Amino acid sequence: MELPRNPTRAVRIGSTVIGGNHPIAVQSMCATHTQDVEATVEQVNDLARAGADVVRIAVDSKRDAVALAEIRDATEANLSVDLQENYRLASVVAPHVDKIRYNPGHLYHHEKQKSWQDKVRFLVEVAAANDCAMRVGVNCGSVDPAQQEKFPEDDSISPMLASAWEHCELLDSLGYTRYCVSLKDSDPAKVIEVNKRFAAQRPDIPLHLGVTEAGLPPDGIIKTRIAFEQLISRGIGDTIRVSLTVPNPRKTEEIAAGREILEDIAEGRVRSVVDYGRDSLNIISCPSCSRVENENFVELAQQVKEMTAYAAEHAITIAVMGCRVNGPGETDDADLGLWCGPKFVNLKRGSEPLGAFLYDEILPRLREELDAMIVRRNDAGAAG
Numbered sequence: 001m002e003l004p005r006n007p008t009r010a011v012r013i014g015s016t017v018i019g020g021n022h023p024i025a026v027q028s029m030c031a032t033h034t035q036d037v038e039a040t041v042e043q044v045n046d047l048a049r050a051g052a053d054v055v056r057i058a059v060d061s062k063r064d065a066v067a068l069a070e071i072r073d074a075t076e077a078n079l080s081v082d083l084q085e086n087y088r089l090a091s092v093v094a095p096h097v098d099k100i101r102y103n104p105g106h107l108y109h110h111e112k113q114k115s116w117q118d119k120v121r122f123l124v125e126v127a128a129a130n131d132c133a134m135r136v137g138v139n140c141g142s143v144d145p146a147q148q149e150k151f152p153e154d155d156s157i158s159p160m161l162a163s164a165w166e167h168c169e170l171l172d173s174l175g176y177t178r179y180c181v182s183l184k185d186s187d188p189a190k191v192i193e194v195n196k197r198f199a200a201q202r203p204d205i206p207l208h209l210g211v212t213e214a215g216l217p218p219d220g221i222i223k224t225r226i227a228f229e230q231l232i233s234r235g236i237g238d239t240i241r242v243s244l245t246v247p248n249p250r251k252t253e254e255i256a257a258g259r260e261i262l263e264d265i266a267e268g269r270v271r272s273v274v275d276y277g278r279d280s281l282n283i284i285s286c287p288s289c290s291r292v293e294n295e296n297f298v299e300l301a302q303q304v305k306e307m308t309a310y311a312a313e314h315a316i317t318i319a320v321m322g323c324r325v326n327g328p329g330e331t332d333d334a335d336l337g338l339w340c341g342p343k344f345v346n347l348k349r350g351s352e353p354l355g356a357f358l359y360d361e362i363l364p365r366l367r368e369e370l371d372a373m374i375v376r377r378n379d380a381g382a383a384g
């Protein structure tokens with residue numbers, strides 16, 4: 001079946017081109033520690049052999065940046081770097097990668113006296129000088145606070161769109177058009193809505209699609225598939241990532257899942273539309289990356305899923321996140337959230353912290369909170 005495709009600009013990332021009617025590219029991200037060069041090179045090459053068109057690596061420090069130079073020398077894969085708060089590291093890493101991903105919501109952390117526009121100008125200069133593409137990566141858990149203030153609290157979509165649009169306008173005005181945009185949320189329904197609205201206004205800009213913290217397979221694949229079916233069947237999406245919580249040796253499953261979803265959509269093997277997770281338990285967990293500080297995180301995500309199975313009928317969202325960089329913010333929207341530090345797991349009810357617990361203490365504590373939440377909801381239902 002010939003799928004429609006939006007008339008997006010072609011953007012070259014190393015030897016791959018996205019947009020401009022090129023095949024939809026499949027990406028993944030390394031979950032090894034970036035400074036463990038041997039393990040990271042092995043994972044990059046595993047992913048590339050499995051069919052990854054681009055592999056992303058997180059860089060949070062100068063040491064990570066030094067490691068990236070060594071990784072570059074040991075692989076032919078197209079590399080993308082994921083920058084968080086420290087946007088200035090771009091100048092150190094750009095010579096070694098094909099694409100720079102920055103998050104507009106993280107640009108205000110460092111050098112607060114400098115405007116985000118100046119920071120983007122710096123990134124554009126660095127990208128252009130080093131033959132790099134860019135991704136403006138907007139994420140539901142870390143939206144620019146200046147945009148959030150402009151919209152009602154219960155509208156999480158409009159601030160994401162406003163942030164993406166203002167960055168696109170600035171990049172275009174600087175004459176830099178070699179970029180794509182991503183708008184990720186852990187709720188597939190929101191991923192569908194935000195990307196549809198973005199594409200309606202800017203059908204020319206290539207979109208990188210993904211459901212963030214989709215979680216463990218098979219649920220994580222199903223959530224992602226639901227979003228991708230709705231978008232790709234309408235011509236929206238030029239590159240994809242399926243984010244799965246899997247241990248390092250199984251990371252290539254992200255590529256296999258992505259390719260299978262694309263093939264199924266092209267063949268018309270799509271599921272009927274389901275309003276995912278509206279009235280049942282929803283466990284979300286991050287796909288893990290080099291920022292994970294305790295490897296027990298992946299096992300914990302699995303244990304949370306097993307332990308909470310008894311509550312399958314309840315519309316409760318539990319988020320399990322691997323690190324302190326994104327964990328505290330991205331658990332805010334869940335009913336119960338866990339984010340993992342090196343020794344402790346932090347438990348939250350909505351945005352309220354409930355304390356830090358040892359890895360072998362957290363499951364019974366989570367169960368207590370979940371039971372109490374079910375009782376409160378049942379009582380409220382009976383009273384209503």
Ligand code: SF4
Binds near residue numbers: 287288290
């Ligand atoms: S929450 Fe942390 S560990 Fe998990 S993918 Fe995001 S940055 Fe990586």
